Amino acid sequence: MSSPVTGNQANAPSQPANRPVKRLARLTAAALLSLSTAALATPDTINILTGGTSGVYYPIGNELAQLYNQRIAGSTSVVHATKASVENLNLLQIARGQLAFALGDAVADAWQGKQEAGFRAPRDRLRAIAAIYPNYIQLVATRQSGITTLDGLKGKRISVGAPRSGTELNAREILQAAGLSYEDMGKVVFKPYAESLELIKRGQLDAILQSAGLGMAAIRELTEAMPITFVPIPAEVVEKIGNSAYQPRLIPGGTYAGQSRNVPTAAIANILVSQIKVPDDVAYQMTKAIFDNLDNLAEAHPAANAIKLRTALEGLPIPLHPGAERFYKEVGMLR
Template sequence: MCSAKRLGLLIAAAILAYCSTALAAPTSINILTGGASGVYYPLGMSLSELYREGIPEATTSVRATKASVENLNLLQIARGQLAFALGDSVADAWKGDQDAGFRAPRDRLRAIAGIYPNYIQIVASQASGIHSLEELRGKRISVGAPRSGTELNARAILKAAGLTYADLGQVEFKPYAESVELIEKGQLDATLQSAGLGMAAIRDLAERMPITFVAIPRHVVTRIGGSAYQSGIIPAGTYKGQSQDIETATISNVLVSQTSVSEAVAYQMTKLLFENLERLAEAHPAARGIRLEQAIDGLPIPLHPGAERFYREAGLLR
């Protein structure tokens, strides 16, 4: 009996020592975000600070990228430990959808949390005369970087509205900041952006010139199909000069890790995320949409074991 008891104590001590060593050993956390004028980047910077302060011996960095598709491909080859991505892109990566930019299934991906929703935000200069999706025909529009999450969203929205790139007068594949700069210069009529509410690029454009928000009606969202896309509202007053609610499509964002990240580190990343939501909201108001009770709803890939451990402790999993 004494030997069995002692053996149990030794095993427990070994497990504790292993977990402590896993956290105490130098840990590199590279966070993959998006363009510097979007929402992913400031939230990534805030998470980087939280992890550097809260995870023993952690060194953190933030990388600006073309967002979802690039991030998920980099995670697959362990070129990052945490990434922001759109839910539909995560699902495409897991399947290995070549048309979406994934040559093979990205089977090393593991979910940390479902976070805030992205809103498809289509803005046009008032001078363009664009007020509806149909009026994008023959116009000059930017749809995000090629095969980025935003560009994949643009394809889905336009197809559901009965439009293709060929129906547009000119298609540019530019990130947030360049797109709004070209609108301000009169070289583009509109841009489609997929981001959290209050994104800096659109906010700055609205401050500098009159713009029009183009609605995406509920019936168009329904035509897209798939649970990743839901109807939503950009509330009146989100941007200067926006006096009415705007119907649009929303897509959930997911924080994603990968299999080479230890359970101990993934647990701490998840825990620190939900313990510091107010601090994240100071970095960008989109973080106010993050809810613990919704964190595991509809995830298109398996949870990381470290995140799963946190959710069991939080009572979301049994």
């Protein structure tokens, strides 16, 4: 993982300078979600940590909440929009959630406690529920910008996602593998999906990089609003990252309006993550409800079509929750 960036940045993440600031950061992190006192005090509440409302985590999280409310007796599920992977994993560590969406590389970084990725210490209370659909790195530029390659980003204005989000960590890795850095850009903006979308539509950005499931709402809306170019990320760049979590993939032609050709890019598995304070029976029921209702999840977002029981255990960088393990043994995937 590359080191924290400097240079031509807007709204860049700041670094704690002293102990009082560090303490404030910890207190702020613990309060990042608007969880009510009642919700935190109720052991039967399943708080589901997702991402931005215009991404893919959020609609699938809402469908999961409905399923859990119907199928897990005595529980209430609540969905929370967050800054996604890094924030979600930090919140799970302090038991401010019971289930969260996160990118596989961020989960590995959390388990190892990589500070440059946003984890002050190993997040050892995390436990896996399932590997789900892959995220695709989707780099789009306005047609007017003339950007058609990664090298064409030099001197341009780009949004790389919310600070320390899974998307932003992916952006660092992609650019570094391509021999680029944030300093090579004309301007780097750290904004989530919805805000990035508005900036590029107003002509204040040349490109946005998003890590999400195929067919994400923000990019779909952008392709319908203005002429854009999907910038390829060649397989050789993906291989230079040197992390098996990143795999060369194609965005199939026709995924978005005006995108007739396949676009080479990188894909990273998403993982549903829980934590050790979640009771085994609850984790078992959460896992079972996912795979008993895949059609419902696919109706919430097309990306969920890629969730398969046969791949649920692939590439998990952290231990399974005992409740999830019970489910996989029950269906014959584990002995």
